[in-house]
Amino acid sequence: MYIRRVLTTTAFMLGATVAPVLLGVSAAPAVADSSPSASASPSDDGGAPTEAGTSFRTATEIEQGQQATASGSTGDYLYWSFPADAGQRPTVKATVKLPEASTRSAAETWQIDVYDGLRRRQACQYGAQTRTAAQDATSVDLSCTLRTVRAWSETWANDPLPGTYYIRLTATGLGASELGLPVSTEVKVDSKDIGGSAAVDGSLAKPLVPGIATSAEKSDSDADSSTAALSSLEPDDGWTSGWWSDRWVWTAIGGILAALAGIGGYALTRGAGRPSRVTPGA
Known part of the structure:
Protein backbone atom coordinates (compact mmCIF):
# COMPACT_ATOMS: atom_id res chain seq x y z
CA MET A 1 0.00 0.00 0.00
CA LEU A 23 1.87 22.70 -23.55
CA GLY A 24 3.96 25.85 -23.81
CA VAL A 25 6.38 24.22 -26.26
CA SER A 26 3.58 22.84 -28.43
CA ALA A 27 1.70 26.12 -28.42
CA ALA A 28 4.70 28.19 -29.51
CA PRO A 29 4.67 27.06 -33.18
CA ALA A 30 0.93 27.68 -33.38
CA VAL A 31 1.39 31.25 -32.18
CA ALA A 32 4.24 31.78 -34.60
CA ASP A 33 2.22 30.40 -37.50
CA SER A 34 -0.65 32.76 -36.78
CA SER A 35 1.54 35.85 -37.13
CA PRO A 36 1.77 37.41 -40.59
CA SER A 37 4.91 36.62 -42.58
CA ALA A 38 6.42 39.22 -44.88
CA SER A 39 8.30 36.65 -46.95
CA ALA A 40 5.28 34.43 -47.50
CA SER A 41 3.48 37.02 -49.61
CA PRO A 42 5.59 38.73 -52.26
CA SER A 43 2.80 41.26 -52.84
CA ASP A 44 3.57 42.86 -49.46
CA ASP A 45 6.61 44.62 -50.93
CA GLY A 46 5.17 45.26 -54.35
CA GLY A 47 6.15 41.97 -55.95
CA ALA A 48 9.21 39.78 -56.26
CA PRO A 49 12.36 41.12 -57.95
CA THR A 50 12.53 40.79 -61.73
CA GLU A 51 16.24 41.40 -62.21
CA ALA A 52 19.57 40.15 -60.90
CA GLY A 53 22.83 41.84 -59.99
CA THR A 54 26.09 41.33 -61.83
CA SER A 55 28.41 41.24 -58.78
CA PHE A 56 28.40 40.80 -55.01
CA ARG A 57 28.03 44.55 -54.51
CA THR A 58 25.02 44.82 -56.84
CA ALA A 59 23.30 41.54 -55.85
CA THR A 60 19.50 41.79 -55.89
CA GLU A 61 17.96 41.30 -52.45
CA ILE A 62 15.22 38.68 -52.10
CA GLU A 63 13.24 37.47 -49.11
CA GLN A 64 13.00 33.82 -48.21
CA GLY A 65 9.88 32.41 -49.81
CA GLN A 66 9.96 34.83 -52.76
CA GLN A 67 10.42 33.61 -56.31
CA ALA A 68 12.67 36.06 -58.10
CA THR A 69 12.98 36.15 -61.88
CA ALA A 70 15.57 37.68 -64.16
CA SER A 71 16.59 37.75 -67.78
CA GLY A 72 20.19 37.50 -68.89
CA SER A 73 22.59 36.02 -71.38
CA THR A 74 24.72 32.90 -71.36
CA GLY A 75 28.09 33.84 -69.98
CA ASP A 76 26.70 36.38 -67.49
CA TYR A 77 27.09 36.05 -63.74
CA LEU A 78 23.75 36.60 -61.98
CA TYR A 79 23.70 37.48 -58.27
CA TRP A 80 21.02 37.56 -55.58
CA SER A 81 21.27 37.93 -51.80
CA PHE A 82 19.06 36.76 -48.92
CA PRO A 83 19.18 36.74 -45.09
CA ALA A 84 19.56 33.52 -43.07
CA ASP A 85 19.52 33.24 -39.27
CA ALA A 86 20.85 30.71 -36.78
CA GLY A 87 18.98 27.40 -36.72
CA GLN A 88 17.86 27.66 -40.36
CA ARG A 89 18.85 25.27 -43.12
CA PRO A 90 18.41 27.21 -46.39
CA THR A 91 17.66 25.52 -49.69
CA VAL A 92 18.31 27.49 -52.88
CA LYS A 93 16.51 26.40 -56.03
CA ALA A 94 17.04 27.80 -59.51
CA THR A 95 15.47 27.10 -62.89
CA VAL A 96 17.09 28.25 -66.12
CA LYS A 97 14.99 28.39 -69.27
CA LEU A 98 17.44 27.79 -72.08
CA PRO A 99 17.54 29.35 -75.57
CA GLU A 100 15.95 27.53 -78.47
CA ALA A 101 17.74 24.34 -79.41
CA SER A 102 18.31 25.60 -82.96
CA THR A 103 20.53 28.39 -81.63
CA ARG A 104 22.73 26.06 -79.55
CA SER A 105 25.41 23.85 -80.93
CA ALA A 106 26.28 21.86 -77.81
CA ALA A 107 25.21 20.96 -74.30
CA GLU A 108 25.39 23.63 -71.58
CA THR A 109 26.58 23.22 -67.98
CA TRP A 110 24.99 25.49 -65.37
CA GLN A 111 26.13 25.95 -61.79
CA ILE A 112 24.76 27.63 -58.68
CA ASP A 113 27.08 28.74 -55.86
CA VAL A 114 26.22 30.15 -52.44
CA TYR A 115 28.51 32.45 -50.43
CA ASP A 116 28.16 33.78 -46.89
CA GLY A 117 28.59 37.36 -45.67
CA LEU A 118 32.38 36.94 -45.71
CA ARG A 119 32.14 35.76 -49.32
CA ARG A 120 33.25 32.28 -48.36
CA ARG A 121 31.83 29.66 -50.70
CA GLN A 122 29.54 27.34 -48.74
CA ALA A 123 29.38 23.64 -49.51
CA CYS A 124 26.04 22.11 -50.43
CA GLN A 125 24.90 19.41 -48.03
CA TYR A 126 22.92 17.87 -50.86
CA GLY A 127 21.27 18.88 -54.10
CA ALA A 128 22.17 19.17 -57.79
CA GLN A 129 24.49 22.17 -57.67
CA THR A 130 25.83 21.60 -61.20
CA ARG A 131 23.92 20.15 -64.12
CA THR A 132 24.55 19.71 -67.82
CA ALA A 133 21.60 20.33 -70.13
CA ALA A 134 21.45 18.45 -73.39
CA GLN A 135 21.53 20.38 -76.67
CA ASP A 136 17.77 19.94 -77.13
CA ALA A 137 16.78 20.61 -73.49
CA THR A 138 14.42 23.49 -72.77
CA SER A 139 15.35 24.10 -69.12
CA VAL A 140 17.61 22.94 -66.31
CA ASP A 141 16.87 22.78 -62.56
CA LEU A 142 19.49 23.35 -59.88
CA SER A 143 19.35 23.16 -56.08
CA CYS A 144 21.68 23.56 -53.12
CA THR A 145 20.81 22.79 -49.50
CA LEU A 146 23.30 24.39 -47.11
CA ARG A 147 24.37 23.15 -43.73
CA THR A 148 22.45 24.48 -40.75
CA VAL A 149 23.37 28.07 -39.92
CA ARG A 150 25.19 28.22 -36.57
CA ALA A 151 24.97 31.03 -34.04
CA TRP A 152 28.73 30.87 -33.45
CA SER A 153 31.78 29.09 -34.83
CA GLU A 154 35.53 28.87 -34.44
CA THR A 155 37.49 31.44 -36.43
CA TRP A 156 39.24 28.73 -38.45
CA ALA A 157 36.02 26.92 -39.37
CA ASN A 158 33.98 27.47 -42.52
CA ASP A 159 30.60 26.97 -40.85
CA PRO A 160 27.65 29.00 -42.16
CA LEU A 161 26.91 31.90 -39.80
CA PRO A 162 23.95 34.30 -39.46
CA GLY A 163 23.88 37.12 -41.97
CA THR A 164 23.60 37.83 -45.68
CA TYR A 165 24.07 35.03 -48.20
CA TYR A 166 24.81 35.43 -51.90
CA ILE A 167 23.61 33.30 -54.80
CA ARG A 168 25.63 33.19 -58.01
CA LEU A 169 24.22 31.52 -61.12
CA THR A 170 26.19 31.07 -64.32
CA ALA A 171 26.99 28.74 -67.20
CA THR A 172 30.46 27.20 -67.34
CA GLY A 173 32.66 25.92 -70.15
CA LEU A 174 30.84 27.72 -72.95
CA GLY A 175 32.22 28.04 -76.45
CA ALA A 176 32.43 31.38 -78.24
CA SER A 177 29.31 30.60 -80.28
CA GLU A 178 27.29 29.96 -77.12
CA LEU A 179 27.98 33.30 -75.44
CA GLY A 180 25.33 36.01 -75.42
CA LEU A 181 22.27 33.80 -76.01
CA PRO A 182 19.19 35.00 -74.07
CA VAL A 183 18.01 33.02 -71.03
CA SER A 184 15.44 33.56 -68.29
CA THR A 185 15.89 32.40 -64.71
CA GLU A 186 13.82 31.76 -61.60
CA VAL A 187 15.34 31.62 -58.10
CA LYS A 188 13.72 30.80 -54.76
CA VAL A 189 15.06 30.30 -51.23
CA ASP A 190 13.29 28.35 -48.50
CA SER A 191 14.52 27.35 -45.05
CA LYS A 192 13.80 24.57 -42.61
CA ASP A 193 13.94 25.52 -38.93
CA ILE A 194 16.15 22.92 -37.26
CA GLY A 195 15.68 24.27 -33.72
CA GLY A 196 17.61 23.45 -30.57
CA SER A 197 19.32 20.36 -31.97
CA ALA A 198 21.66 22.72 -33.85
CA ALA A 199 22.17 25.19 -30.98
CA VAL A 200 25.66 26.04 -29.78
CA ASP A 201 26.96 27.78 -26.68
CA GLY A 202 27.84 31.12 -28.20
CA SER A 203 26.66 33.88 -30.52
CA LEU A 204 28.05 36.51 -32.84
CA ALA A 205 28.15 40.12 -31.69
CA LYS A 206 26.51 41.07 -35.00
CA PRO A 207 25.26 39.12 -38.04
CA LEU A 208 27.56 38.99 -41.06
CA VAL A 209 25.90 41.73 -43.10
CA PRO A 210 28.48 43.35 -45.39
CA GLY A 211 28.82 47.11 -45.26
CA ILE A 212 30.85 49.98 -46.61
CA ALA A 213 32.95 51.91 -44.11
CA THR A 214 32.72 55.65 -44.71
CA SER A 215 34.69 58.35 -42.95
CA ALA A 216 32.45 60.53 -40.79
CA GLU A 217 33.08 64.00 -39.48
CA LYS A 218 34.73 63.59 -36.11
CA SER A 219 33.49 66.03 -33.49
CA ASP A 220 35.78 64.63 -30.80
CA SER A 221 38.54 62.10 -30.35
CA ASP A 222 36.08 59.30 -29.54
CA ALA A 223 34.14 59.50 -32.81
CA ASP A 224 34.21 56.37 -34.96
CA SER A 225 33.70 55.82 -38.67
CA SER A 226 30.17 55.04 -39.81
CA THR A 227 29.10 51.98 -41.78
CA ALA A 228 26.55 51.76 -44.57
CA ALA A 229 24.97 48.31 -44.95
CA LEU A 230 25.06 46.75 -48.41
CA SER A 231 22.10 44.53 -47.51
CA SER A 232 19.01 45.89 -45.79
CA LEU A 233 17.03 42.66 -45.48
CA GLU A 234 16.77 40.62 -42.28
CA PRO A 235 14.55 37.74 -41.06
CA ASP A 236 10.89 38.57 -40.37
CA ASP A 237 11.38 38.35 -36.59
CA GLY A 238 14.79 40.02 -36.62
CA TRP A 239 18.17 38.44 -35.92
CA THR A 240 17.56 35.97 -33.10
CA SER A 241 21.06 34.52 -32.70
CA GLY A 242 21.83 34.18 -29.00
CA TRP A 243 21.90 31.93 -26.01
CA TRP A 244 18.20 31.00 -26.04
Whole structure:
Protein backbone atom coordinates (compact mmCIF):
# COMPACT_ATOMS: atom_id res chain seq x y z
CA MET A 1 0.00 0.00 0.00
CA TYR A 2 2.81 2.40 0.91
CA ILE A 3 4.68 1.75 -2.33
CA ARG A 4 1.52 2.29 -4.37
CA ARG A 5 0.87 5.59 -2.62
CA VAL A 6 4.44 6.77 -3.32
CA LEU A 7 4.18 5.86 -7.00
CA THR A 8 0.83 7.64 -7.34
CA THR A 9 2.17 10.79 -5.67
CA THR A 10 5.29 10.80 -7.85
CA ALA A 11 3.27 10.37 -11.05
CA PHE A 12 0.95 13.21 -10.05
CA MET A 13 3.90 15.53 -9.33
CA LEU A 14 5.50 14.58 -12.65
CA GLY A 15 2.35 15.29 -14.63
CA ALA A 16 1.66 18.59 -12.87
CA THR A 17 5.23 19.80 -13.44
CA VAL A 18 5.92 18.71 -17.01
CA ALA A 19 2.49 19.23 -18.59
CA PRO A 20 2.56 23.06 -18.54
CA VAL A 21 6.03 23.06 -20.10
CA LEU A 22 5.00 20.68 -22.85
CA LEU A 23 1.87 22.70 -23.55
CA GLY A 24 3.96 25.85 -23.81
CA VAL A 25 6.38 24.22 -26.26
CA SER A 26 3.58 22.84 -28.43
CA ALA A 27 1.70 26.12 -28.42
CA ALA A 28 4.70 28.19 -29.51
CA PRO A 29 4.67 27.06 -33.18
CA ALA A 30 0.93 27.68 -33.38
CA VAL A 31 1.39 31.25 -32.18
CA ALA A 32 4.24 31.78 -34.60
CA ASP A 33 2.22 30.40 -37.50
CA SER A 34 -0.65 32.76 -36.78
CA SER A 35 1.54 35.85 -37.13
CA PRO A 36 1.77 37.41 -40.59
CA SER A 37 4.91 36.62 -42.58
CA ALA A 38 6.42 39.22 -44.88
CA SER A 39 8.30 36.65 -46.95
CA ALA A 40 5.28 34.43 -47.50
CA SER A 41 3.48 37.02 -49.61
CA PRO A 42 5.59 38.73 -52.26
CA SER A 43 2.80 41.26 -52.84
CA ASP A 44 3.57 42.86 -49.46
CA ASP A 45 6.61 44.62 -50.93
CA GLY A 46 5.17 45.26 -54.35
CA GLY A 47 6.15 41.97 -55.95
CA ALA A 48 9.21 39.78 -56.26
CA PRO A 49 12.36 41.12 -57.95
CA THR A 50 12.53 40.79 -61.73
CA GLU A 51 16.24 41.40 -62.21
CA ALA A 52 19.57 40.15 -60.90
CA GLY A 53 22.83 41.84 -59.99
CA THR A 54 26.09 41.33 -61.83
CA SER A 55 28.41 41.24 -58.78
CA PHE A 56 28.40 40.80 -55.01
CA ARG A 57 28.03 44.55 -54.51
CA THR A 58 25.02 44.82 -56.84
CA ALA A 59 23.30 41.54 -55.85
CA THR A 60 19.50 41.79 -55.89
CA GLU A 61 17.96 41.30 -52.45
CA ILE A 62 15.22 38.68 -52.10
CA GLU A 63 13.24 37.47 -49.11
CA GLN A 64 13.00 33.82 -48.21
CA GLY A 65 9.88 32.41 -49.81
CA GLN A 66 9.96 34.83 -52.76
CA GLN A 67 10.42 33.61 -56.31
CA ALA A 68 12.67 36.06 -58.10
CA THR A 69 12.98 36.15 -61.88
CA ALA A 70 15.57 37.68 -64.16
CA SER A 71 16.59 37.75 -67.78
CA GLY A 72 20.19 37.50 -68.89
CA SER A 73 22.59 36.02 -71.38
CA THR A 74 24.72 32.90 -71.36
CA GLY A 75 28.09 33.84 -69.98
CA ASP A 76 26.70 36.38 -67.49
CA TYR A 77 27.09 36.05 -63.74
CA LEU A 78 23.75 36.60 -61.98
CA TYR A 79 23.70 37.48 -58.27
CA TRP A 80 21.02 37.56 -55.58
CA SER A 81 21.27 37.93 -51.80
CA PHE A 82 19.06 36.76 -48.92
CA PRO A 83 19.18 36.74 -45.09
CA ALA A 84 19.56 33.52 -43.07
CA ASP A 85 19.52 33.24 -39.27
CA ALA A 86 20.85 30.71 -36.78
CA GLY A 87 18.98 27.40 -36.72
CA GLN A 88 17.86 27.66 -40.36
CA ARG A 89 18.85 25.27 -43.12
CA PRO A 90 18.41 27.21 -46.39
CA THR A 91 17.66 25.52 -49.69
CA VAL A 92 18.31 27.49 -52.88
CA LYS A 93 16.51 26.40 -56.03
CA ALA A 94 17.04 27.80 -59.51
CA THR A 95 15.47 27.10 -62.89
CA VAL A 96 17.09 28.25 -66.12
CA LYS A 97 14.99 28.39 -69.27
CA LEU A 98 17.44 27.79 -72.08
CA PRO A 99 17.54 29.35 -75.57
CA GLU A 100 15.95 27.53 -78.47
CA ALA A 101 17.74 24.34 -79.41
CA SER A 102 18.31 25.60 -82.96
CA THR A 103 20.53 28.39 -81.63
CA ARG A 104 22.73 26.06 -79.55
CA SER A 105 25.41 23.85 -80.93
CA ALA A 106 26.28 21.86 -77.81
CA ALA A 107 25.21 20.96 -74.30
CA GLU A 108 25.39 23.63 -71.58
CA THR A 109 26.58 23.22 -67.98
CA TRP A 110 24.99 25.49 -65.37
CA GLN A 111 26.13 25.95 -61.79
CA ILE A 112 24.76 27.63 -58.68
CA ASP A 113 27.08 28.74 -55.86
CA VAL A 114 26.22 30.15 -52.44
CA TYR A 115 28.51 32.45 -50.43
CA ASP A 116 28.16 33.78 -46.89
CA GLY A 117 28.59 37.36 -45.67
CA LEU A 118 32.38 36.94 -45.71
CA ARG A 119 32.14 35.76 -49.32
CA ARG A 120 33.25 32.28 -48.36
CA ARG A 121 31.83 29.66 -50.70
CA GLN A 122 29.54 27.34 -48.74
CA ALA A 123 29.38 23.64 -49.51
CA CYS A 124 26.04 22.11 -50.43
CA GLN A 125 24.90 19.41 -48.03
CA TYR A 126 22.92 17.87 -50.86
CA GLY A 127 21.27 18.88 -54.10
CA ALA A 128 22.17 19.17 -57.79
CA GLN A 129 24.49 22.17 -57.67
CA THR A 130 25.83 21.60 -61.20
CA ARG A 131 23.92 20.15 -64.12
CA THR A 132 24.55 19.71 -67.82
CA ALA A 133 21.60 20.33 -70.13
CA ALA A 134 21.45 18.45 -73.39
CA GLN A 135 21.53 20.38 -76.67
CA ASP A 136 17.77 19.94 -77.13
CA ALA A 137 16.78 20.61 -73.49
CA THR A 138 14.42 23.49 -72.77
CA SER A 139 15.35 24.10 -69.12
CA VAL A 140 17.61 22.94 -66.31
CA ASP A 141 16.87 22.78 -62.56
CA LEU A 142 19.49 23.35 -59.88
CA SER A 143 19.35 23.16 -56.08
CA CYS A 144 21.68 23.56 -53.12
CA THR A 145 20.81 22.79 -49.50
CA LEU A 146 23.30 24.39 -47.11
CA ARG A 147 24.37 23.15 -43.73
CA THR A 148 22.45 24.48 -40.75
CA VAL A 149 23.37 28.07 -39.92
CA ARG A 150 25.19 28.22 -36.57
CA ALA A 151 24.97 31.03 -34.04
CA TRP A 152 28.73 30.87 -33.45
CA SER A 153 31.78 29.09 -34.83
CA GLU A 154 35.53 28.87 -34.44
CA THR A 155 37.49 31.44 -36.43
CA TRP A 156 39.24 28.73 -38.45
CA ALA A 157 36.02 26.92 -39.37
CA ASN A 158 33.98 27.47 -42.52
CA ASP A 159 30.60 26.97 -40.85
CA PRO A 160 27.65 29.00 -42.16
CA LEU A 161 26.91 31.90 -39.80
CA PRO A 162 23.95 34.30 -39.46
CA GLY A 163 23.88 37.12 -41.97
CA THR A 164 23.60 37.83 -45.68
CA TYR A 165 24.07 35.03 -48.20
CA TYR A 166 24.81 35.43 -51.90
CA ILE A 167 23.61 33.30 -54.80
CA ARG A 168 25.63 33.19 -58.01
CA LEU A 169 24.22 31.52 -61.12
CA THR A 170 26.19 31.07 -64.32
CA ALA A 171 26.99 28.74 -67.20
CA THR A 172 30.46 27.20 -67.34
CA GLY A 173 32.66 25.92 -70.15
CA LEU A 174 30.84 27.72 -72.95
CA GLY A 175 32.22 28.04 -76.45
CA ALA A 176 32.43 31.38 -78.24
CA SER A 177 29.31 30.60 -80.28
CA GLU A 178 27.29 29.96 -77.12
CA LEU A 179 27.98 33.30 -75.44
CA GLY A 180 25.33 36.01 -75.42
CA LEU A 181 22.27 33.80 -76.01
CA PRO A 182 19.19 35.00 -74.07
CA VAL A 183 18.01 33.02 -71.03
CA SER A 184 15.44 33.56 -68.29
CA THR A 185 15.89 32.40 -64.71
CA GLU A 186 13.82 31.76 -61.60
CA VAL A 187 15.34 31.62 -58.10
CA LYS A 188 13.72 30.80 -54.76
CA VAL A 189 15.06 30.30 -51.23
CA ASP A 190 13.29 28.35 -48.50
CA SER A 191 14.52 27.35 -45.05
CA LYS A 192 13.80 24.57 -42.61
CA ASP A 193 13.94 25.52 -38.93
CA ILE A 194 16.15 22.92 -37.26
CA GLY A 195 15.68 24.27 -33.72
CA GLY A 196 17.61 23.45 -30.57
CA SER A 197 19.32 20.36 -31.97
CA ALA A 198 21.66 22.72 -33.85
CA ALA A 199 22.17 25.19 -30.98
CA VAL A 200 25.66 26.04 -29.78
CA ASP A 201 26.96 27.78 -26.68
CA GLY A 202 27.84 31.12 -28.20
CA SER A 203 26.66 33.88 -30.52
CA LEU A 204 28.05 36.51 -32.84
CA ALA A 205 28.15 40.12 -31.69
CA LYS A 206 26.51 41.07 -35.00
CA PRO A 207 25.26 39.12 -38.04
CA LEU A 208 27.56 38.99 -41.06
CA VAL A 209 25.90 41.73 -43.10
CA PRO A 210 28.48 43.35 -45.39
CA GLY A 211 28.82 47.11 -45.26
CA ILE A 212 30.85 49.98 -46.61
CA ALA A 213 32.95 51.91 -44.11
CA THR A 214 32.72 55.65 -44.71
CA SER A 215 34.69 58.35 -42.95
CA ALA A 216 32.45 60.53 -40.79
CA GLU A 217 33.08 64.00 -39.48
CA LYS A 218 34.73 63.59 -36.11
CA SER A 219 33.49 66.03 -33.49
CA ASP A 220 35.78 64.63 -30.80
CA SER A 221 38.54 62.10 -30.35
CA ASP A 222 36.08 59.30 -29.54
CA ALA A 223 34.14 59.50 -32.81
CA ASP A 224 34.21 56.37 -34.96
CA SER A 225 33.70 55.82 -38.67
CA SER A 226 30.17 55.04 -39.81
CA THR A 227 29.10 51.98 -41.78
CA ALA A 228 26.55 51.76 -44.57
CA ALA A 229 24.97 48.31 -44.95
CA LEU A 230 25.06 46.75 -48.41
CA SER A 231 22.10 44.53 -47.51
CA SER A 232 19.01 45.89 -45.79
CA LEU A 233 17.03 42.66 -45.48
CA GLU A 234 16.77 40.62 -42.28
CA PRO A 235 14.55 37.74 -41.06
CA ASP A 236 10.89 38.57 -40.37
CA ASP A 237 11.38 38.35 -36.59
CA GLY A 238 14.79 40.02 -36.62
CA TRP A 239 18.17 38.44 -35.92
CA THR A 240 17.56 35.97 -33.10
CA SER A 241 21.06 34.52 -32.70
CA GLY A 242 21.83 34.18 -29.00
CA TRP A 243 21.90 31.93 -26.01
CA TRP A 244 18.20 31.00 -26.04
CA SER A 245 16.87 27.95 -27.90
CA ASP A 246 14.29 25.24 -27.26
CA ARG A 247 17.19 23.03 -26.15
CA TRP A 248 16.93 24.77 -22.76
CA VAL A 249 13.29 23.68 -22.43
CA TRP A 250 14.13 20.02 -22.95
CA THR A 251 17.15 20.34 -20.64
CA ALA A 252 14.84 21.68 -17.91
CA ILE A 253 12.37 18.84 -18.51
CA GLY A 254 15.19 16.30 -18.23
CA GLY A 255 16.33 17.85 -14.96
CA ILE A 256 12.81 17.72 -13.54
CA LEU A 257 12.40 14.09 -14.57
CA ALA A 258 15.74 13.18 -13.00
CA ALA A 259 14.83 14.94 -9.73
CA LEU A 260 11.44 13.24 -9.52
CA ALA A 261 12.98 9.87 -10.33
CA GLY A 262 15.48 10.39 -7.51
CA ILE A 263 12.72 11.30 -5.06
CA GLY A 264 10.64 8.31 -6.10
CA GLY A 265 13.61 5.93 -5.86
CA TYR A 266 14.54 7.19 -2.42
CA ALA A 267 10.97 6.83 -1.19
CA LEU A 268 10.75 3.28 -2.53
CA THR A 269 14.03 2.12 -1.02
CA ARG A 270 13.26 3.82 2.30
CA GLY A 271 9.87 2.08 2.48
CA ALA A 272 11.28 -1.34 1.58
CA GLY A 273 14.05 -1.07 4.18
CA ARG A 274 11.78 -0.55 7.19
CA PRO A 275 12.05 -3.36 9.78
CA SER A 276 8.83 -5.27 10.35
CA ARG A 277 7.06 -4.68 13.64
CA VAL A 278 7.30 -7.47 16.18
CA THR A 279 4.35 -7.93 18.52
CA PRO A 280 5.52 -8.01 22.14
CA GLY A 281 5.14 -11.40 23.76
CA ALA A 282 4.79 -13.23 20.47
